[in-house]
Amino acid sequence: MATRVIAGKTVQVNEEGFMTNPAEWDKEIAVELAKEEGISELTEAHWKVIEFCRESAKTSGKAPTLRQITTGAGVSTKELFALFPKGPAKKVARIAGLGKPEGCV
Amino acid sequence: MKKLVVLGAGTAGTMVANRLSKLLDMDEWQITMVDQDPVHYYQPGYLLIPFGMYSRKDVVKPKHYFVPRGAKLIVSPIERIEPDHNRVFLANGTTLDYDFLIIATGADIHPEETPGLAEEEWGKSIHTFYSLEGALTLAEKLSTWEGGRLVVNVVENPIKCPVAPLEFLMLADWYFHERGIRDRVELIYATPLPGAFTKPVSSKMLGELLVQKGIKVEPEYMIERVEPDAKKIISYDEREIEFDLLVSVPLNMGAPVIGKSGLGDELNYVPVNKYTFLSDAFANIFVLGDASNAPASKAGSVAHFAVDTFGENFVRYIRGQELLPLFDGHANCFLESGFGKGLLIDFNYETEPLPGRYPLPGIGPFTLLEESEVNHWGKLMFRWMYWNLLLKGQELPLSATMSMAGKWKA
Structure with missing residues (x-):
């Protein structure tokens, strides 16, 4: 397992750059990861979605799917795409320090 | 008598009823199957219908051919499941009590969930091969189509048979070659996935195959709506793709009765243990085939391997032994x-x-x-x-769990 330094902390990541231990995550890391994803500033609306995903993963053990986010966080799909352009479920999972949402093969 | 009710007599339901009828003592067990449709559909065959390789008769047989000896099939829609009272209400007025329930109600397409999809152009310039009627209508359309831009779009995952859209495109490439109009057809695959397929190695290899065949992939494409009159699809991030012919794989969802009975997730799939298929919520309910939320492919081969491991596990379970984590997600x-x-x-x-x-x-x-x-x-x-x-629950010479024999480590 590879490690890298984000916001001054050493964390474990997989080959696609997703953190593998959600417990190593904090808000400063999120800000850095968001920048890497092309989001220069995390607004309140972003944090609402990130926090929902963290909570959801705590109970289910995995990052929520796009549909689970829109139903659960009370945000429309359109808004979600505006907040996290192109592949929001994957993007928010990475910023929230969760694994990649489980795709169905 | 112990009562086992199997809801859904499609691929998974039929296989499991047949398998259990061989494993259980049928003097002690009563197996009742319920399905709203008297016809069994060979769904993998739908893919070949649009290209004239199969017709209706190749993909249908009466369900009663596959009801095991000693079991009963009731043809009726299912009204409601009451898991707290171990009973199922059917639309024909019957109430079924059960000791164990197997839910195998599958998944189906919901084109009405995408604005503009199933409106005035449905069946004209917008088609699907994810239903028998849809596949037959598309066959007619393709046989006289003069060419243009054909767009295949997957609305949202998970879908039944995740490889079918790729196969459709590759078969379309062949079909239009044979008809001598391939140079007049543009083939585009608009998919929510980041590439041709999910996992890295196969996505790369299948992606290369599509390139060779002149099929263009538009990745990470989440459709928001169709504008049927303007003949274009629009994604949530406002990418517009014009089409002459749209072949859609509409949103797939579990059966409405699952949602109505409070058993489903946001797509009406029942949450289960992915190694045993036991419901997360009820100790006497199992879910097989496409109806569960197990993160395996929604495909007949998965249902088959699942039934292989489930039969053995169910026999342990009714003897009071614990379930083993037997299913490995094999497809x-x-x-x-x-x-x-x-x-x-x-x-x-x-x-x-x-x-x-x-x-x-x-x-x-x-x-x-x-x-x-x-x-x-x-x-x-x-x-x-x-x-x-x-369907008859016979063992095939294939291992239910995956083997690394013959595979190259990439």
Whole structure:
């Protein structure tokens, strides 16, 4: 397992750059990861979605799917795409320090 | 008498009823199957209908052919499940009590969930091959189509048979070559996935195959709506794709009765343990086939391997023994790639599809993730196996769990 330094902390990541231990995550890391994803500033609306995903993963053990986010966080799909352009479920999972949402093969 | 009720007599429900009728003492067990449709559909065959390779008669048989001895099939819609009271209400007025319930109500398409999709152009310039009627209408359309831009779009995952859209495109490439109009047809695949397929190795290899065949992929495409009059699809991030012919794989969802009975997630799939298929919420409910939320492919081969491991586990369970985590997510799919060739992929929860050889005594080896003629024949042969062996719960000479034998570590 590879490690890298984000916001001054050493964390474990997989080959696609997703953190593998959600417990190593904090808000400063999120800000850095968001920048890497092309989001220069995390607004309140972003944090609402990130926090929902963290909570959801705590109970289910995995990052929520796009549909689970829109139903659960009370945000429309359109808004979600505006907040996290192109592949929001994957993007928010990475910023929230969760694994990649489980795709169905 | 112990009562076992199986809801849904499609691929998974029929296989499990047949398998359990062999494993259980039928003097002590009463097996009742329920399905709203008296016809069994060979769904893998839908893919071949638009290209005139199969017709209706190749994909339908009466369900009662496949009801095991000693079991009963009731043809009726299901009204409601009351898991707290161990009973099921049917639309025909019957109430069924059960000791154990197996839910195998599958998944179906919901084109009405995408604005503009199933409106005035539905069946004209907008089609699907994910239903028998849809596939037959598309066959008619393709036979007279003069060319233009054909867009295949997957609305949202998970879908039944995740490889089918790729196969459709590769078969379309072949079909238009044969009709002598391939130079007048543009083939585009708009998919929510980041590439041709999910996992890295197969996505790369299948992606290269699509490039060779002149099929363009528009990745990470989440459709918001169709504008049927303007003949274009629009994504949530406002990418517009114009089409002359749209072949849609609409949103797939579990049965409405699952949602109505409070058993489902946001897509009406029942949450289960992915290794045993026991419902997370009820200790006497199991869910097999497409109806569960297990993160395996929604495909007949998965249902088959699942039933293989489930039968053994269920017998343990009713004796009071604990369930073993037997199912590994094994799937095994033949992909038609056109020009009389096919590919085979074999994978599970942990191991992505890899290249190599798939050994099968007497017939194989099949080539994994690589085109060959033997794979195409494997696929065609499969229909016979399905009707004659698989549904009747016979053992096939295939291991239920995945093996690394013959695979190359990428």
